[in-house]
Amino acid sequence: MMHREFVEYARLTRRYLERHRGMIDLPMVFQFPNDCCETTSILFGLVILKINKEADIQIVRSKRHDGKHGRHIWIEIDGSIFDITADQFGLSYQPIYGEPTMPLLEIFKVYEKKTIIEATALNGWLDKLQIFDEVANQIIKLK
Known part of the structure; x- marks a missing residue:
């Protein structure tokens, strides 16, 4: 699978979460993209x-x-960074x-860093x- 396809699935995952955040029974997803970086990173990792x-x-x-106090979680795939919730930190992100x-x-x-299975x-x-x-x-069916 090529890097380009991972990017496409990341965009599809984000679009799906924007449209369905209030209907998904996973922690904090209703606030997407705020305060749900772990849940959405795991979801995107499982898609891949x-x-x-x-x-x-x-x-x-x-x-x-x-x-300052705070934590953040994102995903790396084959060394490339994917963070579909980075914009929760303001307009400059x-x-x-x-x-x-x-x-x-x-x-x-x-x-x-942990593998998707370990995490x-x-x-x-x-x-x-x-x-x-x-x-x-x-999400996979959207493609």
């Missing part, structure tokens, strides 16, 4: 995992290093679709896997 089992999909956790770096790294410092299993998401799976399938 379904279409390309060979992709290196990492959930990236970060925290502010400018003295836009969603990131497959870039080598991003402006939010000026504010947030990475402290952990899903270790962080209490197992009870939501059926919903993630159903939503991921709906």
Whole structure:
């Protein structure tokens, strides 16, 4: 699968979440793009995992290093950054679709990377896997 297709699926995921955020029974998605970076990163990661089992999909956790409180989560696929909720931090930030770096790294410092499988299993998401799976399938059908 080519990088271009990952970008296309990222845009489809974002569009789907914008249109259906109030109807998806996953934590905090009703506020998309605010305060739902972990949920939406896992969802997008599972979309990519379904279409390309060979992709290196990492959930990236970060925290502010400018003295303020806050954390942020995004996804890396084969080393490229995808952050479909970056715009929650203001007008100067836009969603990131497959870039080598991003402006939010000026504010947030990475402290952990886990594969999509590890992140899903270790962080209490197992009870939501059926919903993630159903939503991921709906997103894939949009293409």
